[in-house]
Amino acid sequence: LMPVLSRWVIQQAAQILASLAAAGCEVRVSANIVAEDLSDPELPIFIRQTCDTWRVPPSRLSFEITESGLVSGEGMSVRTLEALREGGGRLALDDFGTGYSSMDYLRRLPVDELKLDKSFVERITGSDNDRAIVELMVRIAHTFGLEVVAEGVETAETEAVLVAMGCNCAQGYLY
Numbered sequence: 001l002m003p004v005l006s007r008w009v010i011q012q013a014a015q016i017l018a019s020l021a022a023a024g025c026e027v028r029v030s031a032n033i034v035a036e037d038l039s040d041p042e043l044p045i046f047i048r049q050t051c052d053t054w055r056v057p058p059s060r061l062s063f064e065i066t067e068s069g070l071v072s073g074e075g076m077s078v079r080t081l082e083a084l085r086e087g088g089g090r091l092a093l094d095d096f097g098t099g100y101s102s103m104d105y106l107r108r109l110p111v112d113e114l115k116l117d118k119s120f121v122e123r124i125t126g127s128d129n130d131r132a133i134v135e136l137m138v139r140i141a142h143t144f145g146l147e148v149v150a151e152g153v154e155t156a157e158t159e160a161v162l163v164a165m166g167c168n169c170a171q172g173y174l175y
Contacts, residue, residue, distance in 0.1 A: 116148060
């Protein structure tokens, strides 16, 4: 049922974006997609049609895929990701650092942002090792021209450390 659920989520996201835009709120919404979605060559067409229907720029949609989702069907995954990006959507590699991390992914995949897993982020104020890992991942992502989103930000202290590292965005209970 995941492909059906994914399409429903994409439709809902486009509808919500249209409502927000009509109210003067221009934001971006992210949706998770799974490996089964990436094996569907019709997904980029569906997304384009949905955006056209709701008059939403595809750049307002960001699609998040986990590393483990990429490993299961990489050939089709890359082609579908390229088609999604060519259609104007943004792509994010989610939970980076916890799966089958490979610098090769950063080199080959057409992603726009890297989402650092909260398991690293939440400990950067108390662990020199975790702080060093996050700082390195931020620098590597920026070297590849990617935005960095830190997950699991719960304190202003953590936010301050991330800002000092050059992290672009954050999400978590602090917000």
